[in-house]
Amino acid sequence: MADYYTLLTNGGIAYETACKAAGVPIKLAQISVGDGNGAVYNPDANAKALKREVWRGPLNALFQDEKNANWLMAEVTIPSDVGGWYVREAGLWTDTGILYAVVKYPESYKPVLATSGSGKEFYIRSIFETSNASIVTLLIDDTVVKATRAWVMDYLAKGTYSKAEIEAMIAKASALPVGVMVPFPLGTVPPGYLELDNSLFKDDLYPDLAAYLARKFNVSGDAAGYTRLPESRGEFFRGWDHGRGMDPGRTIGSYQADAFKSHTHTPPNQTGINSAAVATGAKSLGGNTYDTLYNVGFTGDTETRPRNLAVMWCIKAWNAPINQGTIDIAALAALAAQATELNQGTAKVATAVQMLDSANDLVMITPKKLRLGFAASFTPTGYFVFPSWLGGLVIQWGAVEYQTDGDSLLAVSFPVEFPISVLYADWTVESGILSSVIGSYVHQVTKKGMYLTCDKQVSSVATVVARWFAFGR
Template structure:
């Protein structure tokens, strides 16, 4: 390579330039195969001058070595530069290197260069090295220069070998750190992974996490459902007070599975179960076929009964005593101490074989008030440090404070021409059940058909679509199958509730109002476009004459769910003068807006009003002496 300040440079010879031109013109390959080095000292001078490369050269001045190239490549930084390289082994040399030449397959010198003098020693001279000789030269085009070497007869530099190995190894491995690797028979790593289980690491004599959990659960001191008395108003972790309250099946699945619906009254709501009630009650062992307390069901309640006492001499239950007459005239018990009084009274019947009746009442021994609790979950699994009751309260709070039912993101529906079909879609819809449980539905989409013969999903919930009426569209969800859908309900003349009050398809328990839409005289969706909770449409609601004070104006074709209406109003008069139309949200001029002109026969403008009274806004007009007409159209409503 050469420039104005170059002392050492490389150039193509005339032969080289001609061969490159020929290769470029004919598109034939040009093979550069060998490199020669010389000392430029044909006369054996002690201090020969540095050679100056010449394009007319056909050979080097004093070449002492010519061998095949080790490498011939394009400079990765400059594609117009060719890099040629040769390696001289340690056992060759003993001479200076001052000149370099490149030869092609025909043996012609095609490029020549000079270099800073470098002595290549021999090992026999006491010093040896493997030396790389490299030449960079500029060409007009590298397109037809064949970059090819014979690996069988050349030496390779260490850098070349490293690069070659990298080229050979496939780039199909993911870099990173691995806990386990696989190698081939040459010790080369071919793959690696990071197993997350003992089985993945090849360790087979160990328990899995579910197996460990099952063992711990079985090892718990008390199983779920066990009843324990606590002497304080304090519930230990893993327990619930037996207070007859309603609990969530999702929060206490183990206890719900154990109790089932044994204590339910029917008002628990979907997804809930009821605990037994033990407050203020004694517990008694279930008879279970013994016959002492027959006719009782386990968990059943029993009221207090008449208490008897036992005859200490016979062990028999005594509820009446017949006494004999005792000399002296008065009847009495011979040994009252044999029958301790337990709420008992004695009635004297006179002398001579009187009958004494022992009557008893409900008894209550001395006792200690305790809190009866039931094991609700296995503390070893739960670690005993999670307050499930508090967690349940937090879950309920999240349900209350989370996105409300009917919340939508990127909701859209478009009807370009009156049609029986339309597709409602949304990135997310929040639906809910009457119990308060909510679900988020992602990537929601449902095509609706007002004319479909089969009712339910994707169609009217029941009956035909209204003619010139209003329909509500409800997103639906089936928690069991995790399928979503939608249905259409006729809400003409009514406000559509947030939860579907129509006929829900089997299994679909959650719903949310996502649209309210007008139908035309043929029972088809009217033209319009919905984005989020705003519907763009065209509904003419007024074509009338002068009204001097605010009066209500019904808006047929606008759903009663509309909370805001946006539209256009206009006035036309047969004569020029002061004309106008005033609009308000209520009779007290809330949000009053006046569209007027003081000296024209027409005027128009836009309005934007809240609708506090469903389906109604208020208007009044101003007119001059000419015949005046007024018009008003709703072009958009928000629900």
């Protein structure tokens, strides 16, 4: 890893995941800087705040890297009238107050004129990677975001715009208004737009667009709570006449069928045809038929059209600063927080080490890991082995033949070795000969096995089936 870098936090990743699932943009609003509590440090993905924040302000710009589609660059200029501290860390914040990313920043002093004798604007750029940079948007507060002094002075020096005009342009350059139609040369609808394909959308998803269109293009039978988009596929756009008189009687947003303008054709001079006679409506002149001369067919296409380029017309559906749709931002913030018994938030998948930590209540166990350490054999000589995170209990059983002569020991090997110790072991014989048995005994129990013996009242030797049982951990 580089010496200085930007790290997405776990809270930021969870917020991004929630936004993707809900189909809403990721909105970054502010950046903060801190002094690292006196030292440069390596950021932690679990961080929810900077070590020690010294300044916070709105982001000036957020743009995509030209060479890497998943890299975003966030920029801010700290004003010259604040400072007197070192910058060693920075944080990017969502509009809901979640620390989205934390920056390990090279130690730099930010002076302020009042105490340092000099002052300067301080420029910070953070480069970070996200899984889909196109859904990350910049939330602009028009009242506080400003360009750098050098950028403004460059324009002022040219004398083209006043300072007020420049500041107004900067403030209004963050987003196109909802309802604007934009042509795109590719068939992919960009984030924030909908294709003008006469389809219906749910008003709750794009309330600003629904309010703007006001169901103008809806037709009888459309469900309540839905707005229909206009149809642009295969259509040419024409400027609304709006009182000029070139295309009178039209309402804005209305469709118009194709047509030919009324006109006449003057035929060339033909042998045997008198133009005066033609004008009187004669049908046959000089041996030629009038209809034959005038009803001339031309081979062509199915429509009259100019040269053109096929584009996909889209309409702006939402702007990050104002449109939240039906998404509960408080719920998103809760979802991005650590999951607990009281909060249905986000938790990581447990590693094998974390799963074995019985005190860890902050991770999730997958079905695959639920079987980690578990084993079983359902044969006549079998066993259950429970994983250590469930106590590590081992249960074993079996059956062997044994001659009850009262002297010999029968060695029994366990199917699996007990990892730690045997807690209990015993055995019994078939019920048919119990009356002749004084007692059965277990000897020399180890983790690998044990010895069995029993006493019999008669001198004859009997063969019995010894059924044994043991458990431990």
